[in-house]
Structure formats: structure tokens, C-alpha cells
Amino acid sequence: MFSKACEYGIRASTYIALKSLEGTRVSLKEIAEKIDSPVAFTAKVLQQLSKNHIVDSVKGASGGFQITKANINQIKLAQIVFAIDGNNVYEGCGLGLKKCNANEPCPVHDKFVQIRSDLKNMLENTSLYDMTIGLEEGLTSLRR
Amino acid sequence: MFSKACEYGIRASTYIALKSLEGTRVSLKEIAEKIDSPVAFTAKVLQQLSKNHIVDSVKGASGGFQITKANINQIKLAQIVFAIDGNNVYEGCGLGLKKCNANEPCPVHDKFVQIRSDLKNMLENTSLYDMTIGLEEGLTSLRR
DNA sequence: TATAAATAGGACAATTTTATCCTATTTAAT
DNA sequence: ATTAAATAGGATAAAATTGTCCTATTTATA
Numbered sequence: 001m002f003s004k005a006c007e008y009g010i011r012a013s014t015y016i017a018l019k020s021l022e023g024t025r026v027s028l029k030e031i032a033e034k035i036d037s038p039v040a041f042t043a044k045v046l047q048q049l050s051k052n053h054i055v056d057s058v059k060g061a062s063g064g065f066q067i068t069k070a071n072i073n074q075i076k077l078a079q080i081v082f083a084i085d086g087n088n089v090y091e092g093c094g095l096g097l098k099k100c101n102a103n104e105p106c107p108v109h110d111k112f113v114q115i116r117s118d119l120k121n122m123l124e125n126t127s128l129y130d131m132t133i134g135l136e137e138g139l140t141s142l143r144r
Numbered sequence: 145m146f147s148k149a150c151e152y153g154i155r156a157s158t159y160i161a162l163k164s165l166e167g168t169r170v171s172l173k174e175i176a177e178k179i180d181s182p183v184a185f186t187a188k189v190l191q192q193l194s195k196n197h198i199v200d201s202v203k204g205a206s207g208g209f210q211i212t213k214a215n216i217n218q219i220k221l222a223q224i225v226f227a228i229d230g231n232n233v234y235e236g237c238g239l240g241l242k243k244c245n246a247n248e249p250c251p252v253h254d255k256f257v258q259i260r261s262d263l264k265n266m267l268e269n270t271s272l273y274d275m276t277i278g279l280e281e282g283l284t285s286l287r288r
Numbered sequence: 289t290a291t292a293a294a295t296a297g298g299a300c301a302a303t304t305t306t307a308t309c310c311t312a313t314t315t316a317a318t
Numbered sequence: 319a320t321t322a323a324a325t326a327g328g329a330t331a332a333a334a335t336t337g338t339c340c341t342a343t344t345t346a347t348a
Contacts, residue, residue: 003305004312006241007244012242016229031314041308041331046325057325057326059314059326060316061314061316061321061326062315064324072286089145094145094146095155096152097288105278107274107278107284118259122258131251134248140251141249142239142296148335171293171295182337183338187296204294204344205345205347206348208294289348292328292347292348294343297341299338299340301337302335302337304336307333310330311326312325313326314324314325316325317320317321317323
């Protein structure tokens, strides 16, 4: 569904949000440990998220990544997915046609439109804060 | 959503079904032309579909690919997707976790279960025959 | 029986995605 | 000022996916 980069991006952002709610900034190393992802690759993903103003990065000693509380509530999964995978997830044809639309549809166009629309809705209505609920109590997990 | 191989597989199977309904067997070359796919790569995909008894292949002069009328009605997209991409589409965790399930879910487990379930239902309820409806009249397309 | 047309399949190549490594830069703290 | 801890970013490598090429095999037909 999503690229590995995007999966790491969502998990990383969620972990950063969780710790930011507790008021602490987190290092790349800690993030990668907690979401069980390759450190250097995760660094690239975080760079991209930082450029897209989804996470804030602070350089230097005691630096790290954080997300403002306002953004934890405002940023939706859709923005993270778009920043990393673009809008192909929502718009690409299920059968790989370049010009698939209501005028010249593939045989499953309408059905895919429905599925993708549901996915889009879900991603547009799930905030980073929503993602953190359940994590502290161990009801949900970002690794394994 | 699907791999390129899978996209070609669905388009190829659909075209074969369409021609089989007309009673004609089709060659790899014709298939690749009609679905706008790379010939040799499509050959590999068709081999796989043949091994999985989704299409019938006939070797030798005047050979080609075909699907029995019974199978055109019975074979669902889900079987094609499974033959090529496995069940990752249905079962894989949206955030890439290996052990994501109701017991130890990722933060979006339930929401993804819903989306994937809808996708699965759609694929399990769409037959190759369904795919061919609209193609003859040019209402739907397998290329561009 | 020879030939031509077709799929089967192995080997390889190109591309994309994923992942690593190293150096530069920034910044807090000593 | 130095040092250590941290992100930024370029270069490269590894792996997976996508795509190509060539030969073998099969089979209808002349």
C-alpha cells in the first residue's frame, strides 16, 4: 500500500508525537530503536518530513526531532503519505493505466475509486494525536 | 496497490477472457499490444498465471492463451492478485509491522482492516466476466 | 518431414527502492 | 576554545522489481 519509506515516516512521526506530548525531544537513534527501522534510512525520511514541516528538527547537541502540540492535533496521516509517496496512492489507476478516469475508465475504475476514497478519508481524518492514543498504555505498538 | 506484474496480469487475463468469449485464442504478442505492456515481461506473468491454472496456454503454431468459459465466470480478481502478489495485499500491516494483529495492533490496525476488507471483498466478487463487460462497446479500456 | 509460429524458461540488464557510510555542519556543555 | 552529540546531505551499495534477450521445446501446417 505504502512504500517502506512512508511506513517508517508514519511510525517515526507517531513516536515523535508521542514523546513531544510528554515534552521531550527525541534523537534519530532513539526513534529508529523504538520503531525498529534502519537508522540511516530513517534519517532520510525524517529529512523529508522536516522539509515538509511535518516534524521540526533541531541540530546540534541535545538536538533531535519534535512536533508542536498544535501540529500533533492538526497534521493528518494524509499529509505524511503525500510528503513521501505523493498522491499516487489516491489517484493512480488500480490496473496501472496512465489515463484512467471517469471518461475513459479501466474496468474496475469505479470500484477502485470507492476503495481509494475510503482510504483517503481515513488518512485525512486520522491525526498524529489519534495515532498516539493507545501507545502509552501499550494497547498499540509501533514495532514488531 | 499492486505490483506492475499484477497489473499486467489482470489486464492480460481480462483481454484473454474477452477474446475467449468470442471463441478465439490469443497470442502473447497480441495481448501485449492490446494491453500496452512489455512483451517479454508479460510472458513471465502469463507463465505464472498458467501455472496457477488461471489461463490455459497452448504451445506450438496457432497456439496462444485462452480461458474456458466456465473459468471466465468463476475466476475472481482475488485469485489473480494472489497468484502474483500473494496475500500481502490483504494481510500485510499498513505500517509495515510483521506481527500486527488484533492482539498487538498498530495504531491504525482497525482502520486498515476495514479498508483491506473492502478491497478483498471487491476482488473476491469481481469475476473475469465482470471485467469484460463494457470492453467491447469501448466503455472501458485496458490501455492508456 | 521441414518449417514456421508459438509458449517455456534461463540468463542477464536496467531501474527503482531500500539501506549504508562518510563527512560537513550545528550547537550545547565543559 | 574544545569537545561531544546531534542533524544534513552526498556518495555509494544492496536488494527487489521490472524489463530484455536468447535458446529450447512444442505443434500445426504445408
